[in-house]
Amino acid sequence: MATTRYAALLRGINVGGSRKVPMAELRALVDGLGHDGVRTHLQSGQAVFTAAHGDEESLAAELSAAIERHFGFAVDVIVRDHAYLKGIVDACPFPAGELEPKQLHVTYFSAPVTPERFAEIDQQACLPEEFRLGDRALYLYAPNGLGRSGLAEHLARPRINKGVVATSRNWNTVRRLVELTED
Known part of the structure; x- marks a missing residue:
């Protein structure tokens, strides 16, 4: 089964004392969605993971919904794969x-x-x-x-x-x- 590495970019978390998303909880949440190799980068909202299913939009929607269920507030999420991220650089x-x-x-x-x-x-x-x-x-x-x-x-x-x-x-x-x- 083919897998792809993705980065999830969370918008507007852990800024100014509100909308706190601890990175350990975010890693557990992404892992709980069935994704592998989960890592986070900094406190400003980046999670990296491997997924065997889905596309960028569906993965972003899945993670956004899981964050809202778990933390009780909505967070916009953009998911991009490695090829896209490398292309931007x-x-x-x-x-x-x-x-x-x-x-x-x-x-x-x-x-x-x-x-x-x-x-x-x-x-x-x-x-x-x-x-x-x-x-x-x-x-x-x-x-x-x-x-x-x-x-x-x-x-x-x-x-x-x-x-x-x-x-x-x-x-x-x-x-x-x-x-x-x-x-």
């Missing part, structure tokens, strides 16, 4: 090897997004910050870090993300998820 439009990891972030989307979604953002006014779209992802270069990024604030507006789940990770985490999902 390989397709990076910025010179990732020359940047500090805090300067580069990837926002993963639950569905494809088009440039029209971001048309209201005046990218020239945000320079030297920049963003580029990828495959269900957005690459954000923020030379002063995400916490000081005006462009990140624009990109996080609800009307820009309407109808999709979006969750961001710094470049260190993006690369680490590729390593953790290798067979």
Whole structure:
């Protein structure tokens, strides 16, 4: 039976003292769903596992429902396989090897997004910050870090993300998820 390594990206947990999801409980929960090789990365909501059934969307829905049953609150989940995660790293439009990891972030989307979604953002006014779209992802270069990024604030507006789940990770985490999902 063929198996695939996946990373589950949980949105908005363990931030500011609310929506706590302890990683040991998350590992047990994913394992209890019948998945193997479960590991977590950091406290910000990444679980890596091997699945013999399902696709990204069904696995995300399964995990989201299990989290809500177990913890009592809804959590948006995006699941991506190793090939996709590696493709995101390989397709990076910025010179990732020359940047500090805090300067580069990837926002993963639950569905494809088009440039029209971001048309209201005046990218020239945000320079030297920049963003580029990828495959269900957005690459954000923020030379002063995400916490000081005006462009990140624009990109996080609800009307820009309407109808999709979006969750961001710094470049260190993006690369680490590729390593953790290798067979």
